Amino acid sequence: MEIIKIEGPYNFDSVLERFALDPLWPVNIDERKVSVPLWIAGEPEVLSVQATGTTWEPEFLVEGLSLINRQEALKKLYRLFQWDVSLKEIHNHFQKTDLKPIFDEFAGTPLILDRDPYSCLIKCIIHQQINMAFAQTLTERFVKTYGFEKDGVYFFPRPETVVDLTVEDLRKLQFNGRKAEYVIGIATAIAEGKLDLLALEKQPDEEIMKVLIKYRGIGPWTVQNFLLAGLGRPNLFPMADIGIQNAIKKLYNLERKPTYEEMEQYKKDWEPYLSYATMYLWRSVEPRARTF
DNA sequence: AACCAGGGAAGAT
DNA sequence: ATCTTCCATGGT
Numbered sequence: 001m002e003i004i005k006i007e008g009p010y011n012f013d014s015v016l017e018r019f020a021l022d023p024l025w026p027v028n029i030d031e032r033k034v035s036v037p038l039w040i041a042g043e044p045e046v047l048s049v050q051a052t053g054t055t056w057e058p059e060f061l062v063e064g065l066s067l068i069n070r071q072e073a074l075k076k077l078y079r080l081f082q083w084d085v086s087l088k089e090i091h092n093h094f095q096k097t098d099l100k101p102i103f104d105e106f107a108g109t110p111l112i113l114d115r116d117p118y119s120c121l122i123k124c125i126i127h128q129q130i131n132m133a134f135a136q137t138l139t140e141r142f143v144k145t146y147g148f149e150k151d152g153v154y155f156f157p158r159p160e161t162v163v164d165l166t167v168e169d170l171r172k173l174q175f176n177g178r179k180a181e182y183v184i185g186i187a188t189a190i191a192e193g194k195l196d197l198l199a200l201e202k203q204p205d206e207e208i209m210k211v212l213i214k215y216r217g218i219g220p221w222t223v224q225n226f227l228l229a230g231l232g233r234p235n236l237f238p239m240a241d242i243g244i245q246n247a248i249k250k251l252y253n254l255e256r257k258p259t260y261e262e263m264e265q266y267k268k269d270w271e272p273y274l275s276y277a278t279m280y281l282w283r284s285v286e287p288r289a290r291t292f
Numbered sequence: 293a294a295c296c297a298g299g300g301a302a303g304a305t
Numbered sequence: 306a307t308c309t310t311c312c313a314t315g316g317t
Binding site: 129130131132133134137174175176177178179 | 311312313314315316317
Binding site: 124131132133134135178221222240241242245246 | 296297298299300301
């Protein structure tokens, strides 16, 4: 058991609330706690993280660190929960923008990342073009069928597992043919060592875009989401994203979804923290958990 | 019942 | 290069 203290503001309850939208995260809202599946030194480990502090005095209880590579585990927890990012300056930046009401409502929310970059990439492909409810269903089926469970948490299917799947296997889960090809194709590139996400992570956004977009099934939207939710990069704005378009439509009371030209104008005020604008816009059109 | 969905590839011009 | 069509199914 270990206590971790970080700089505020940081609203862990808001993080858990968004995690809870994903059926694969075992979140306990009342206990302010979540179990986290991590690959540590090549082994699947489950840690638990519980908030014991407040938004301005954030403090966490981490269990499961004792028997494993401490440094690697902490590094991955800091990445996942963005504990090393100072949200104060970012929050201040948006005080003089149209997004002020949204940033005030969700104050202290960091970027919500996926469990790891590889899972993020695969999940992005699964989520392309279909409604969120169905996308969650597909991802859940994929993970529960080809991943594995430990201590009540599902681990994402490994590339070595996905390589051996056929398009037909995934079609049984109601993937369409192309989506199945994309997922297997990416997993194959990773399993064969042709695509090294760990090495790619060290490159700037533009270089990562150049590399990933060559793969079949990966377009600009997918790379932008990967950079944002996979790597936690701060300045991405996926304009092709229906969620963003709907959030902007709602924010400005538009009759129709905004054009790309309009979005280019709006986003100017939000740089260099476009990822945060994106995340908070998403939050503004997502369901909220019960509040008491 | 028609229309939309946190896109992208392949085909057509 | 840029525009259009297809994918393929669930949700509303």
